Amino acid sequence: NAGVTQTPKFRILKIGQSMTLQCTQDMNHNYMYWYRQDPGMGLKLIYYSVGAGITDKGEVPNGYNVSRSTTEDFPLRLELAAPSQTSVYFCASRPGTGNGYTFGSGTRLTVV
């Protein structure tokens, strides 16, 4: 059981570079989420999706983009990386509302 898989685990980016954080789940969950966690802070929602082809903004979407072409995959794109995007990024999924999330192990991103 792979659950939610995130790649890469670590990445250092230079200011202005772009990258895609990958997230895939094998549980056939409809709902997928991207959160970021800053030191001493809770998890802030970046984007979420309730099914293939449907995405919506969360609390902190600026500087990010997502797509959901399949049920399994929910990549997060960073364009023009900034130091403020240094954080740990978590992808999560769940079958529907009223259920807990299953989280991936996270991607630690540093922008220098």
Next chain:
Amino acid sequence: DQQVKQNSPSLSVQEGRISILNCDYTNSMFDYFLWYKKYPAEGPTFLISISSIKDKNEDGRFTVFLNKSAKHLSLHIVPSQPGDSAVYFCAAEAYGNKLVFGAGTILRVKS
């Protein structure tokens, strides 16, 4: 506006004693509450949940209490074990919406 607040950044407890982690919320539309546990370099893992129609839910050493009138919930761990040392996040949801997380409480269980 923090809708879910964990006012204690950290808690230290002796092994075998009770750990009580607290959480307050402001949104009266929240109807589902969860606790997650997180170890360093890992993603959060689901621990226990409670819906707003209940005031208590137990799972082994873990019990969650919900006081809707006070908009307060707590997680009790009895007895506490060194392996319980982790960050604990409280989260809440209004039906059909997204989970809102608190900032977390670091629990240290001393042996």
